Amino acid sequence: MALSPDDVRKVGSLARLALTDDEVEHLTPQLNDLIAQFERLQAVDTSGVPAMSHAVPVVAFLREDVVVPSLPKAVVLAMGPEVDELLGGFVVPQVLAGDA
Amino acid sequence: MSEITNLTATEIASAVREGIVSAVDILDAFLDRIADVDPHVGAFLIVTSDAARQAATAVDAKIAAGIDPGKLAGVPIAIKDNMCTRGIATTCASKLLDGFIPPYDATVITRLQDAGAVIIGKTNLDEFAMGSSCENSALGVTRNPWDLSKVPGGSSGGSAAAVAARLVPIALGSDTGGSIRQPAAFCGTIGLKPTYGMVSRFGLVAFASSLDQIGPFANTVDDIALVMEVLSGHDPKDSTSLPIDAPELMKASHGDIKGLRIGIPDEYFADGISEPVREAVMEVVDKLVELGAVVSHLSMPHTEYTLPAYYIVAPAEASSNLARYDGVRYGNRASKTLSHEDLAEKTREQGFGPEVKRRILIGTYALSAGYYDAFYHKAMQVRTLIQQDFVKAFEHVDVLITPTTPTTAFGIGEKSDDPLAMKLSDICTLSANLAGVPGISIPAGFDDEGLPFGVQLLGPALSEALLLKVSRAYLDATNWTDQEPVL
Incomplete structure (x- = not known):
């Protein structure tokens, strides 16, 4: 199941990483080294073995429906690299097609 | 002032609480030592002198007013820079988060402060805690205090180096696959990875949520016990936090180890473990037998699958956790972008270093359509088998002893572009997280080059007191923790 450079570009796109050609060339054999390790797992008989997502049981529960303080909007916005303080939001490039 | 920096945290807290020395004097001694030594070691990314002085002054004011400032009164503590500190930059040693200032504290920070600790700065790490040498930091080089040409280990290398160099008596790290124990071994300090869920992860920047755990570095068992009593215990802000109170580890970690059953899992001594490391572990075993322990060999047959299982599970979780860094809400962002996709792709491409990209790619691949069953689901099943190996082992023995690392610290640059070789340095520590x-990891002497050996003790869930008791018995019978690097 070795990856080709095109596969690496495709995975990069899924992961939202705009990889350069040099990176793809460098990363492809490194990723294949690791994937070759993964293949070893196929030798393990796991029929009937449950999959474990957490080592201890994690139970999702609802907390009491009580209003507690959260971070003030201005404090949260202060972390943003580009914000519109007047509208009170984070600025992103245009999402919908149409006039800017 | 030099003698102050040789005090343990337990001694400092006791002296401050009794009014023998002020918290500000303690702080000044450590700040002087950091100014002298850290230019050579590079443990810290930032030293927060002003905030530390305010905290120390507040402790002294409480003492003057007759109020108990807490168990860690006046103890300077360093924090790995992947734990959120309100008003203080938290970078994860990544260009992507350079300049990010969190608006809240991690639970561990709040608990330390409430116990009178003085947070003195943030330490270097491999970017987003991914690595084994600190060389993946985008923000600086950390050197091993025992030999400045060697790595301190990673990913919590800055915290391990800071404790080894006596820049602080205690530092916090995080351990996802060995990131506390491996640098503790390389730097000759004690490093504890607690049971999953023992210490709150709230405010720890997530790498692999089902594996991440915060824990301490220190030079004595007392100091590990002291700080764990403060850090442990349920936190409603972390849904994976265990519903337990903090155990009384200081009291419970004393006593003899007569009749203690120690297991040697043979698979941890397979090819790749250097002969000197193997001998160092066996010398520890001999000492424990002298102290009354009973030793037996056993098999943990799925050990050989730990590395592939880990390097599917951890990157899969990381690829999901790190999806949040898209340049919108915090951190750096790429300029001149055309769309939201373009903004995310360029921000991430420019912000993440090579190891973080490798892990995001591997994780995305393992979770992608067509490979999920073959890789991710299979790895989660193998994880069950690895855990069952531990359950079966602990039916026969109380603790397991293994090397912490296959070798002592390696050279800076030696493995930095060989990701697989780098990952093999964590081969003995990954299973505990799974x-x-x-x-x-406890210090176990030195090799021919004067580099520290580390030996790992593993126990069943919630056996911290027992691990500390065995560590104490061994370290009391040796003088390893009295030795410090010449800097």
């Missing part, structure tokens, strides 16, 4: 059990 199984959720606690592990500790």
